[in-house]
Amino acid sequence: MATKQEKQHILIAGCIIGLISAGLVFLGNPANMGFCIACFLRDTSGALGLHSAAAVQYIRPEIIGLVLGSLLIAVAGKEFQAKGGSSPVTRFFLGFFVMIGCLMFLGCPFRMILRLAGGDLNALFGLAGFIAGILAGVFFLNKGYSLKRTYKLPACEGMAFPVMEAALLVLLAAAPAFIHFTEAGGGPGGSHAAILVSLAAGLIVGILAQRTRLCMVGGIRDMVLFKESRLLLGFIAIFAMALIGNLVLSAVTGGTYFKLGMAGQAVSHTDGLWNFLGMLLAGYGCVLLGGCPLRQLILAGEGNTDSAITVIGLMVGAAFCHNFGLASSGEGPTANGKIAVIIGIVVVTAIACLNTFRKEES
Amino acid sequence: MKTIDARGLSCPEPVIMLRKAMASGENAYQLIVDNHASKENTTRYGQSQGYQVSVEMQGTEYTLTFKK
Numbered sequence: 001m002a003t004k005q006e007k008q009h010i011l012i013a014g015c016i017i018g019l020i021s022a023g024l025v026f027l028g029n030p031a032n033m034g035f036c037i038a039c040f041l042r043d044t045s046g047a048l049g050l051h052s053a054a055a056v057q058y059i060r061p062e063i064i065g066l067v068l069g070s071l072l073i074a075v076a077g078k079e080f081q082a083k084g085g086s087s088p089v090t091r092f093f094l095g096f097f098v099m100i101g102c103l104m105f106l107g108c109p110f111r112m113i114l115r116l117a118g119g120d121l122n123a124l125f126g127l128a129g130f131i132a133g134i135l136a137g138v139f140f141l142n143k144g145y146s147l148k149r150t151y152k153l154p155a156c157e158g159m160a161f162p163v164m165e166a167a168l169l170v171l172l173a174a175a176p177a178f179i180h181f182t183e184a185g186g187g188p189g190g191s192h193a194a195i196l197v198s199l200a201a202g203l204i205v206g207i208l209a210q211r212t213r214l215c216m217v218g219g220i221r222d223m224v225l226f227k228e229s230r231l232l233l234g235f236i237a238i239f240a241m242a243l244i245g246n247l248v249l250s251a252v253t254g255g256t257y258f259k260l261g262m263a264g265q266a267v268s269h270t271d272g273l274w275n276f277l278g279m280l281l282a283g284y285g286c287v288l289l290g291g292c293p294l295r296q297l298i299l300a301g302e303g304n305t306d307s308a309i310t311v312i313g314l315m316v317g318a319a320f321c322h323n324f325g326l327a328s329s330g331e332g333p334t335a336n337g338k339i340a341v342i343i344g345i346v347v348v349t350a351i352a353c354l355n356t357f358r359k360e361e362s
Numbered sequence: 363m364k365t366i367d368a369r370g371l372s373c374p375e376p377v378i379m380l381r382k383a384m385a386s387g388e389n390a391y392q393l394i395v396d397n398h399a400s401k402e403n404t405t406r407y408g409q410s411q412g413y414q415v416s417v418e419m420q421g422t423e424y425t426l427t428f429k430k
Contacts (some may be wrong), residue, residue: 006406079398081422086370141378149370152422213399218373225374226381226407290372 010230013208014237020201021114021238022245024062025257027193031266032118034242035062035205036111037293038102039267041311042318042327043189044168047180050315051322055187057180059172061195063297065202067165070210070301072203079210082158084305087147090351091289091306095313096320097344098285098293103318103327104278104341105129106268108293109216109286112279113235115268117242119260122268122275129276130283134220137287137352141225145288145356150306158303161311169199188267206298215295217286267330274333274341281344288352365392368400369423376400377407380428384411391428401426 021034033039039056046057074080102108105126107115112130115123137145171179172195182189192198208214212234219232246257262270269275286292289310291299296314299307321327326337366383368376376395383391391413395401401417401424408415413428 077398081397083370086372141374146371146375150372151370213402221374226377226410228406228410230406290374 006230007233010212010214010234011237013212013214014234015241017205017208017214017234018117018238018241018243019245020205021242022117022249022257024193024198024201025246026249026253026255027197028191029193029198030188030191031257032115032120033107033111033188033267034114034201035294036107036114037063037297038099038108038314038318039106039111039188041099041293041315042103042321043182045315045318046182046189046322049178049180050319052180053322053327054180054189055182056189056322057182058189058192059168059179060192061169061172061198062202062205064165064169064172065199065204066206066209066294066297067162067301069203069206070298071162073207073210074302077211080155080158080303082153082155082303082305083150084153084157084309086150086306087355088306088309090147090355091310092313092316094285094289094348094351095296095310096317097348098282098289099314099317100321100326100337100340100344101133101278101281101285102293103321104333104337105275105282106328109279109282110238110292110294113216113239114242115265117239118246118266119258120265120268121260121262122265122270122272125272125275126279129279131220132276133280133283133285134217134287135224136280136284136349138221138224140352140356141221141287143356145352147288147290147306147355150304153305155303157305161300161305161308206301209294209298210302213295214298216292217283218291218295220283221287269328269330269332271328271332274328274338277341277345278328278333281341281348284345284352285348288348288355363390363392363427364388365394367394368404369394369396371395371400372397373400373403377403380404380407384428389430393426393428394423395426396423
């Protein structure tokens, strides 16, 4: 079991992250979207022209901050280690389908918590699906599922992804004509806090998440596997503080930061079955990857190139979602999206089986 | 003493390997991991199972000894 001090650390980190998440909405981010790793990677894909959905194109500085924050603290703590080689192509496809699940639900596990903290009860269906997906993944973990070992790599290999994130920061600041930005009022991509505020928020959360190993999937997974509650406490602290932050902001500013119910919630739909199945796919894929999209960004910052490939899989998945009409909208899921989620659950199950029930080579 | 090589594996795999090994109920185990998070998680698990844990660091690898 975690020591009292370890539990205190993750509770404090979760509280800070919850407050920052609520604060980012006040400072310009879309409602219930202080952080959303899936949405922010999708916006970044759009800004780079990988998809052309005009409403969701912006290089999100939070993502850059998360990776660079993790890099900085990992280097400072002598934890930066370039490594990779643990089934990278499989991880790419898992990342791809996790994104399809997230964009069916309209949010990653992090935003799922923030949607709940904003009173969006549709996220309860997402949470139920998320838990179901985690249980499916845990079943395979207990049977011996593994994507095999990573190997040490040269430092430059581990630095490649963080350097790419730094390059994105340059592109964001320079805003050349070939980078696409949603116009203000033109959709979620047009709603954002100031660049430096978003970057600082990402850096702080990146540092805290690296130190505490915070992971939305890990919280429920470790509770089921080992009755270990440490990561789950972080999850609960984020929810509690974002909820308090939203209630305070509503009371002080008179704005709508908390709205209890299902209909008319920001960037969400009310189709319970597909909210459930979308997050089932996301939770399932994330357990097989060893962590949620946030954790993948943090690991990529620590030099884990398998996680970097996973993030690229998430970004390509987001591009496919918008190029092929798979992503849901406020009006609900699309027929193509439903087919893609079913295919995703089948593919993820096949990956789980193939990496569980095979002969050991070592 | 049974030795478990969990180098290159990411959590929760090292913890699952340790749990499986500990199911045999021996009094001592050795585990090798190569990242901080795995070291912390396996230490935590060993302690929760009533083992005393000592850690030896060699380069980027950690050798953990669990004793009852």
